[in-house]
Amino acid sequence: xxxxxxxxxxxxxxxxxxxxxxxxxxxxxxxxxxxxxxxxxxxxxxxxxxxxxxxxxxxxxxxxxxxxxxxxxxxxxxxxxxxxxxxxxxxxxxxxxxxxxxxxxxxxxxxxxxxxxxxxxxxxxxxxxxxxxxxxxxxxxxxxxxxxxxxxxxxxxxxxxxxxxxxxxxxxxxxxxxxxxxxxxxxxxxxxxxxxxxxxxxxxxxxxxxxxxxxxxxxxxxxxxxxxxxxxxxxx
Amino acid sequence: xxxxxxxxxxxxxxxxxxxxxxxxxxxxxxxxxxxxxxxxxxxxxxxxxxxxxxxxxxxxxxxxxxxxxxxxxxxxxxxxxxxxxxxxxxxxxxxxxxxxxxxxxxxxxxx
Numbered sequence: 001x002x003x004x005x006x007x008x009x010x011x012x013x014x015x016x017x018x019x020x021x022x023x024x025x026x027x028x029x030x031x032x033x034x035x036x037x038x039x040x041x042x043x044x045x046x047x048x049x050x051x052x053x054x055x056x057x058x059x060x061x062x063x064x065x066x067x068x069x070x071x072x073x074x075x076x077x078x079x080x081x082x083x084x085x086x087x088x089x090x091x092x093x094x095x096x097x098x099x100x101x102x103x104x105x106x107x108x109x110x111x112x113x114x115x116x117x118x119x120x121x122x123x124x125x126x127x128x129x130x131x132x133x134x135x136x137x138x139x140x141x142x143x144x145x146x147x148x149x150x151x152x153x154x155x156x157x158x159x160x161x162x163x164x165x166x167x168x169x170x171x172x173x174x175x176x177x178x179x180x181x182x183x184x185x186x187x188x189x190x191x192x193x194x195x196x197x198x199x200x201x202x203x204x205x206x207x208x209x210x211x212x213x214x215x216x217x218x219x220x221x222x223x224x225x226x227x228x229x230x231x232x233x234x235x236x
Numbered sequence: 237x238x239x240x241x242x243x244x245x246x247x248x249x250x251x252x253x254x255x256x257x258x259x260x261x262x263x264x265x266x267x268x269x270x271x272x273x274x275x276x277x278x279x280x281x282x283x284x285x286x287x288x289x290x291x292x293x294x295x296x297x298x299x300x301x302x303x304x305x306x307x308x309x310x311x312x313x314x315x316x317x318x319x320x321x322x323x324x325x326x327x328x329x330x331x332x333x334x335x336x337x338x339x340x341x342x343x344x345x346x347x
Contacts, residue, residue, distance in 0.1 A: 020328035052255045076254035085287040087262025089280040162339035168295035169334040176321045187282040191289025204297040
């Protein structure tokens with residue numbers, strides 16, 4: 001038990017930026033859902049079951065147009081394809097997580113992922129429980145924000161146009177945070193430029209998969225150079 | 237609500253399924269080989285940074301430079317968030333003020 005409380009205490013500070021971000025984006029989501037006629041119960045159900053912010057925002061489009069589950073599934077699959085990247089990045093870290101592993105994978109949203117790749121548990125803290133509590137706290141914040149937003153949305157009403165920018169702002173924040181923490185900016189630049197070029201060529205509805213292919217190809221090409229540049233780190 | 241309750245549930249389920257499939261697939265595919273494959277290890281180190289870059293572009297995909305606003309509200313707000321976050325590193329401040337700025341721009345300035 002003590003090991004778990006210690007892991008929770010160690011995990012909490014890492015989740016504070018996500019707490020603020022998720023409460024805010026969750027509230028915005030609850031309010032938006034409300035403005036489309038979906039009450040707080042729907043918002044909470046979505047957040048607890050889907051647990052993927054950008055997909056939930058995208059799903060609003062499908063809830064407010066003609067019923068088309070196949071297209072909704074394909075769009076969500078494409079939008080979520082980035083999770084394949086996250087899984088590959090965390091194969092090793094989750095390797096010994098045992099019974100905690102299914103929830104760690106289920107809760108692998110963008111924000112939890114961004115913490116898990118950088119945060120190291122302090123000495124003496126069980127790394128698996130540490131990761132588990134990071135994922136669980138973020139899950140809870142998302143639920144909490146959505147619930148507050150759903151209730152707020154039914155009480156107050158205002159012009160919500162532009163409120164969905166919270167999601168963009170969050171990703172820009174994560175991007176800048178990563179940029180400052182790294183000396184080698186090539187992977188970040190490859191990500192942005194490949195996506196912009198594919199967006200221009202394939203259009204906004206079809207560019208995610210081509211972007212992923214271009215990113216993988218460019219990363220594969222510059223692997224030798226990366227390993228040469230970072231040889232000291234790799235040797236350790 | 238435009239969709240009926242059962243239809244809403246179907247959308248909920250397909251979006252959940254798509255999310256779960258993409259999150260679990262790598263762990264199913266690379267169950268045994270993951271840590272021994274050095275290319276996968278290399279990807280694990282560099283992909284996170286490329287992936288967030290892709291996400292930022294994804295969020296901005298609906299900008300239309302030929303519309304009357306020419307994407308100015310988006311560009312201004314993203315630049316603002318990036319600069320203020322680089323400078324202050326306060327998540328709530330960056331997201332809160334950035335979103336407020338964007339809402340003001342699209343609701344009051346570029347109408």
